Every structure is written in structure tokens, then in C-alpha cells.
Amino acid sequence: MTAVDVFSGPGGMTLGFKAAGFRIECAVEINPDAVATYTAHTSPPSHIIGDIARIDFRKFNGKCDIVFGGPPCQPFSLGGLNRGRRDRRDMIPEFVRVLQEVKPFCFVMENVPGLTLRAHKAYFESVLNLMLDAGYRLNWSVVNAADFGIPQKRKRLFLVGFRDRIFQFPLPTHGRGRKNPHVASGSFVGKTPIGEPPDCPVKYARFPDLRPSPYAGHIYNGGGRPLNLAEPAHTILASSGGYKTHWVDTLGVAPQYHKHLMGGGEPREGVVPGARRLSVEECALLQSFPEKMKFIGSRSSRYTQVGDAVPPLLAEIIAESVSKQAEGPPHCGPASAVQATLL
DSSP states (O other): OEEEEESOTTSHHHHHHHHTTOEEEEEEESOHHHHHHHHTTOOOSEEEESOGGGOOOGGGTTTOSEEEEOOOOGGGSGGGTTOGGGSTTOOHHHHHHHHHHHOOSEEEEEEOGGGGSGGGHHHHHHHHHHHHHTTOEEEEEEEEGGGGTOSBOOEEEEEEEESSSOOOOOOOOBSTTSSBOOOOGGGTOOSSOSSOOOOOOOBEEEEEEOOSSTTSSEEESSSOOBOOTTSOBOOOOTTOSSTTSOEEETTOHHHHHHHHHHTTOOOOOSBOTTEEEOOHHHHHHHTTOOTTOOOOSOHHHHHHHHHHSOOHHHHHHHHHHHHHHHHSOOOOSOOOEEEEEOO
């Protein structure tokens, strides 16, 4: 099956779909650093660099089986001020336009779970209706990457549409009560750094906000949190690279300090001993990117590319399900939008 990757970034989804046997005909991306990263591992026949709103996709009509991509999600995330459709960065209408012009057999759209929440319910329903009007039978689900073998707790929305069938999402394979345990972040990162971590010291918060887990809450300054190397990592953020970068607790301070605070102890001051931030390379491994993959650009740009991307392994799992289900007979029934999993 042939594919068009829109909002391709460094190519997380492309790597997954290629691994599942898809051939990438075209990739579209506006960030030159992400384009450079992408072209280092994939060279599609057509690589369009620029504003998607200025691109005519009708030339791919009848030449492409699937369109996939993750339109910028800042408008629907808490980190992006949660402005929704009022935000100029909302590129979902452009994704819908691509479907209308290319008319692929199926599509996969990835986004933040916030799009499904009450604040954006009317907008999400309007998007579903536009896709129904374009001739697709739809299904959507919020999936956690950790439940599919990725060493990171990362919830993402996937919306899949076929012209003649309703997509069935793959069942989780990892976690409590399943065949496989969650993959621990410590399987990929540890006390010894891989690459060069940013020089941003971790400091004790003056007014710590406790949670039951020593690896949660706001006990340290900045948005970065300590990793429990026995569990999947926290979500890798696109804003990593500074004080929002998660860190490795090389001396085991976090559980001891949490116990101290829970017992009524006074908050400490200064730098946390043994704490080191994750490097770009380590964040990429926790995103399931290939070990030797190189990201192009400044350090900030590389962190953003990694944090914005869809984990390639998760994309591969979705792509394999799409491929298998595309080969079967059509599913009877009216076109409709159905919901697979609630938050």
C-alpha cells in the first residue's frame, strides 16, 4: 500500500508504516531540521517542504492508498493553552482537506487525548462529521504506548477511517493482567548517560506538592520528573531540553526524600545529588526510535522533534492492523463514527 505522510516531523510514523510494509510516496513538513532528520532515513519520491495550507494534493488522487499524520496538537493540549479551534496552529482542517483532495482508501490521524474531552467535544464531533461526509467509516481510541511495549507512558488519540469497513483497534499486549509486563525505562537508560545530557541541575522545590508515588507530584523545580527505572518513563515532552527534561536518579534520592517528606520532614534546598537529565538520544530510545538514528539541528530542535513524534513502534502496530484489515472483505453496515475507548 502506498502512503502520504503529512506533518511528518522526523518520521516517527513513517518508520512505523515502512516497517509494516507501506511505501511512502510523499512526505510533507515545514520544519527544515525535521526534514533533514527524515531524509537521513527515508527518501520518498516526493518530499514537500513548506506550509501545508499552500499545497495542492489533488495530484495524489488515485495514486495513494492511505494518508497518515499528526496535525499540530498544541491547540488541544493543556501545555498549549488549550485554545482549540481558536488557535491558529489548528491544522486538523488541513488534514481533512488532504483527505478530500487525495481520496485515499483509508487514513490514520494521531493527536492528543484532549481533543476528546468535554471542552472540545463539539469541535471533535464536527471533525468526525466532516470525515463522514468525505465517505469514511470511523473509529477512534485513546491508547497508551506503554500498553503496546513502548517504555513510556504516553496516551495518544488515534482516529482511523476506511471507506468500506470499520477499523478494529489492536488489543493491548503489555501491562498488568496481560501476556507481557510493561517494558521498563531502565531497559534503555540507566546511571551511565547515553549522549550528552543538558546542563540543567535538578533542585529541590521550596514548596513540594506530594503524591503517593515518589516519582510523581512537584517535589523538584521545573517540569522534569525522576524516572522509576522499573517502570515505563513519563511522557517525553516536546519542551524537553531544559528544566522540563525528565531525569535519572542515579543515587536513589527520590524514594528516600519522598519518605522523608511524607513523614513530616522539612523540604531540602539546593541541587539534588546524583540527578542527571535525559539526553536527546535517551529520549529517542524511550520513544522507540532506532538506536543509531541521528536527529539534525540545535539541541532544542532535536528535543522538540523527538517529543513531538509518534513512537515508531506504536505506529508500526497500528499500521500492521490497518494492513491486515484492508485485505479482508468489507464490513457491512452504515457509515458511522464509533468510539473504541474512553479516557
